[in-house]
Amino acid sequence: MQKTFKNEKILFAEPLFQCDGLAGFTRSELYENAIHRTLRINQLKKEHNWTQEDFDIAIRCLNYEVGFVIHLSMFIPAIERLATDDQKAKWLPLAESYRILGTYAQTELGHGTNLMALETTATFDPRTDEFVLRTPQLSSMKWWPGSLGKTATHAIVLAQLIIGNKNYGMNPFMVQLRSLEDHMPLPGIIVGDIGAKLGANSNDNGFLILNDVRIPRENMLARNSKVTKDGRYIQTSTNKANYATMVLVRLSIIRWAEDTIKNGSLIAIRYSAVRRQSSLQAGGPEMQVLDYQTQQYKIFPSLAASYALFFTYEAMMKEYEIAYAQIMRGNNQLLGQIHGQLSGLKAFASDLVTYELEMCRRSCGGHGYLKASVVGETLLHTLPLVTVEGDNTVMYLQCARYLLKQIAKALAGQDVDEPTSYLKKDILSYTCPVQKGEHCTNPNYLLKIYTQRAHSAIASVARQLQFDLESGKDQSSAFNNNLVSLVQAAKAHCQLCLMKNFVESVSALERTCSENLASVLRQLCLYFGLHGIVTASGEFLESEAIGLQQLEWIKAEELKSLAAIRPNAVALVDAFDLHDQTVMSALGRYDGNAYQHLFEAAKREPMNQTQVPPAYYKYLRDLIKGQPLAKL
Ligand SMILES: CCCCCCCC/C=C\CCCCC/C=C/C(=O)SCCNC(=O)CCNC(=O)[C@H](O)C(C)(C)COP(=O)(O)OP(=O)(O)OC[C@H]1O[C@@H](n2cnc3c(N)ncnc32)[C@H](O)[C@@H]1OP(=O)(O)O
Numbered sequence: 001m002q003k004t005f006k007n008e009k010i011l012f013a014e015p016l017f018q019c020d021g022l023a024g025f026t027r028s029e030l031y032e033n034a035i036h037r038t039l040r041i042n043q044l045k046k047e048h049n050w051t052q053e054d055f056d057i058a059i060r061c062l063n064y065e066v067g068f069v070i071h072l073s074m075f076i077p078a079i080e081r082l083a084t085d086d087q088k089a090k091w092l093p094l095a096e097s098y099r100i101l102g103t104y105a106q107t108e109l110g111h112g113t114n115l116m117a118l119e120t121t122a123t124f125d126p127r128t129d130e131f132v133l134r135t136p137q138l139s140s141m142k143w144w145p146g147s148l149g150k151t152a153t154h155a156i157v158l159a160q161l162i163i164g165n166k167n168y169g170m171n172p173f174m175v176q177l178r179s180l181e182d183h184m185p186l187p188g189i190i191v192g193d194i195g196a197k198l199g200a201n202s203n204d205n206g207f208l209i210l211n212d213v214r215i216p217r218e219n220m221l222a223r224n225s226k227v228t229k230d231g232r233y234i235q236t237s238t239n240k241a242n243y244a245t246m247v248l249v250r251l252s253i254i255r256w257a258e259d260t261i262k263n264g265s266l267i268a269i270r271y272s273a274v275r276r277q278s279s280l281q282a283g284g285p286e287m288q289v290l291d292y293q294t295q296q297y298k299i300f301p302s303l304a305a306s307y308a309l310f311f312t313y314e315a316m317m318k319e320y321e322i323a324y325a326q327i328m329r330g331n332n333q334l335l336g337q338i339h340g341q342l343s344g345l346k347a348f349a350s351d352l353v354t355y356e357l358e359m360c361r362r363s364c365g366g367h368g369y370l371k372a373s374v375v376g377e378t379l380l381h382t383l384p385l386v387t388v389e390g391d392n393t394v395m396y397l398q399c400a401r402y403l404l405k406q407i408a409k410a411l412a413g414q415d416v417d418e419p420t421s422y423l424k425k426d427i428l429s430y431t432c433p434v435q436k437g438e439h440c441t442n443p444n445y446l447l448k449i450y451t452q453r454a455h456s457a458i459a460s461v462a463r464q465l466q467f468d469l470e471s472g473k474d475q476s477s478a479f480n481n482n483l484v485s486l487v488q489a490a491k492a493h494c495q496l497c498l499m500k501n502f503v504e505s506v507s508a509l510e511r512t513c514s515e516n517l518a519s520v521l522r523q524l525c526l527y528f529g530l531h532g533i534v535t536a537s538g539e540f541l542e543s544e545a546i547g548l549q550q551l552e553w554i555k556a557e558e559l560k561s562l563a564a565i566r567p568n569a570v571a572l573v574d575a576f577d578l579h580d581q582t583v584m585s586a587l588g589r590y591d592g593n594a595y596q597h598l599f600e601a602a603k604r605e606p607m608n609q610t611q612v613p614p615a616y617y618k619y620l621r622d623l624i625k626g627q628p629l630a631k632l
């Protein structure tokens with residue numbers, strides 16, 4: 001599935017990219033190692049004439065365990081999206097050659113979601129033609145930005161622009177943080193690392209206090225709005241255009257989610273094919289645990305999610321490229337659509353994979369709790385995806401807000417955006433396409449069911465909101481009264497998007513691939529559709545997209561499809577074409593020697609490097625020999 005990385009051999013021939021040692025690393029070692037890696041990948045890029053795409057794939061091959069992630073994924077994209085041509089000419093070459101190292105400093109100790117409430121100010125001083133940056137109180141300090149703690153020389157700081165006594169809202173400013181001579185913080189800047197996290201500890205997420213730090217007027221990133229020498233504020237685009245970097249990263253998170261769930265499902269499926277435990281027949285040979293229906297029920301959702309997210313990322317990438325090209329030409333027509341779609345899908349993708357990764361971990365039994373299994377570690381790295389670039393609840397609500405606008409248009413007989421075109425249909429004329437058991441094997445029928453459920457969820461919450469408003473509730477309490485249903489409606493829309501992308505992509509592939517391959521993919525797509533309905537059956541029933549009879553058929557078909565997928569399960573994860581060095585798991589090796597690799601990993605454990613531990617001489621010796629213990 002992943003474009004085969006022709007340079008994989010070059011990458012993994014380097015001891016630096018052989019990951020077995022990482023488990024015992026301290027934070028400082030992880031941090032240093034990550035920087036070392038990115039710099040070496042850059043050298044390899046030059047030595048072997050790699051393209052940018054090769055470079056990006058190299059980073060994915062290393063499971064993003066690299067340095068400068070925010071520099072590459074936010075700082076440079078923010079300059080590209082928020083700076084004028086002159087500013088780009090000044091900063092991009094420096095950033096691209098790592099002569100300046102950047103971060104994206106938006107979140108504060110007191111606020112991450114509510115950007116309007118950010119407290120950092122950039123006050124224009126017309127006497128010196130400068131902005132004065134200030135974090136006025138404890139809650140205003142920047143808190144979380146990646147690479148801020150110890151690495152960044154520069155930050156794009158998001159601050160409230162103040163001219164005279166007027167606040168012109170959040171704007172981006174380029175602020176130098178550290179000396180380019182000796183890396184010491186510049187006057188007025190207090191900066192450091194926020195401390196160890198549950199995962200992702202190679203990254204130095206940081207804090208930043210700005211005490212009246214002065215920057216030239218030219219350091220306001222001025223593609224969308226600027227301040228003239230005489231203190232006039234000129235806005236050339238919607239103020240939401242300054243949120244463009246977040247939109248891009250939300251797209252990248254879908255890909256990140258896809259990459260992590262591919263790892264998880266690969267480990268769980270390969271290991272389950274190796275692991276034998278018990279038997280269903282008395283005295284019979286022990287079964288591969290992958291043959292238990294319950295094990296398939298636990299793992300195959302992650303397999304199907306891997307493919308669903310792959311197809312959805314590809315589709316969203318195309319949508320994004322079209323929108324981005326328009327936006328860069330100054331046409332913001334697609335801004336709302338791409339924001340609405342990517343907010344919801346970022347949330348849905350990260351929710352899905354964090355849930356399924358834990359199922360993958362459990363499916364590896366006790367060994368899944370070992371670091372060497374890597375599933376748990378992957379989960380810890382993946383958990384923040386539900387929070388970064390907007391907490392998932394908040395992102396679903398952004399998506400729901402977009403859906404409400406679309407349904408209002410549809411009801412008024414106006415055109416709606418293509419991804420929500422289903423809202424134009426007559427919801428009342430729906431008849432469930434599944435009228436007998438065998439109809440459940442048609443993915444297009446399932447797609448119709450998903451469409452009806454999403455349409456119904458959106459229409460229902462729109463009606464309830466309308467009702468609350470008409471009953472005298474003000475706008476905000478009507479909204480608060482319906483937040484849970486709004487999130488459900490957004491989830492329904494996102495699940496439909498995944499199903500639609502899966503069905504359409506498989507139909508397109510059917511035209512070019514062998515019938516054998518097509519039938520395997522059709523089966524997985526079908527399973528994805530059936531499983532999604534069963535897990536949210538209450539909502540599908542409530543929306544009357546299905547009835548109890550249909551649910552019974554769908555449940556039966558879901559179980560049948562587990563058995564149908566089983567013979568191809570290992571091939572379906574092998575098809576991810578992930579190198580053992582990418583997956584890094586003792587349990588999920590291509591050669592299937594899980595026990596041998598687990599034992600090798602145990603032998604490498606630092607505790608095992610001496611036969612007798614220091615604690616023996618400190619405590620155990622006297623204890624075992626019955627000697628009185630020294631005062632402890
Ligand atoms: C090359 C190799 C690279 C290596 C790396 C590999 C890949 C890396 C992949 C991933 C990297 C992950 C690293 C992540 C690190 C984390 C970074 C961060 O977290 S940065 C901080 C992110 N912060 C947030 O996301 C904050 C969330 N909050 C918001 O976005 C907003 O405040 C809000 C909740 C959306 C509300 O906005 P606002 O305060 O303006 O409120 P409203 O007045 O209600 O306005 C809402 C209207 O604005 C529209 N809107 C909102 N956002 C956008 C947008 N982004 N674009 C367009 N329009 C937007 C919204 O639709 C409303 O419109 P109307 O309904 O009023 O028309």
Ligand SMILES: Cc1cc2nc3c(=O)[nH]c(=O)nc-3n(C[C@H](O)[C@H](O)[C@H](O)COP(=O)(O)OP(=O)(O)OC[C@H]3O[C@@H](n4cnc5c(N)ncnc54)[C@H](O)[C@@H]3O)c2cc1C
Nearest residue numbers: 104105106107111112113144145146384387389390391393
């Ligand atoms: C690993 C990591 C890396 C990060 N990197 C960066 C970075 O590089 N740069 C940067 O600027 N930031 C970064 N962040 C910060 C991140 O963007 C924020 O944490 C995120 O946007 C969520 O904001 P918050 O922490 O303020 O959560 P809060 O908004 O405080 O959320 C707390 C709870 O309140 C709920 N809530 C909040 N508002 C609403 C609402 N309007 N309606 C309903 N419920 C609501 C949420 O759903 C959540 O349950 C990073 C965070 C992490 C964990």
